[in-house]
Amino acid sequence: MNQSGSNSGSRVNVPDARGALDNMKFEIARELGINFKQGYNGDLTSRENGYVGGYMVKRLIEQAEKQMAGK
Numbered sequence: 001m002n003q004s005g006s007n008s009g010s011r012v013n014v015p016d017a018r019g020a021l022d023n024m025k026f027e028i029a030r031e032l033g034i035n036f037k038q039g040y041n042g043d044l045t046s047r048e049n050g051y052v053g054g055y056m057v058k059r060l061i062e063q064a065e066k067q068m069a070g071k
Contacts, residue, residue: 028055
């Protein structure tokens, strides 16, 4: 937790992007064969959750690079 008491990992800087990020999370989980569901996912291992988050970051970086390159 940060000093304000909120979990900075779940903060979305652009509120309009929350839906797209959620869709990406579920899409990536499906691709990885991880049973991600709406709501509580505490039954998943740290490794499974980490894979989803890591691939999300990887995909977001790829999208940003493509946008910066004008593609």
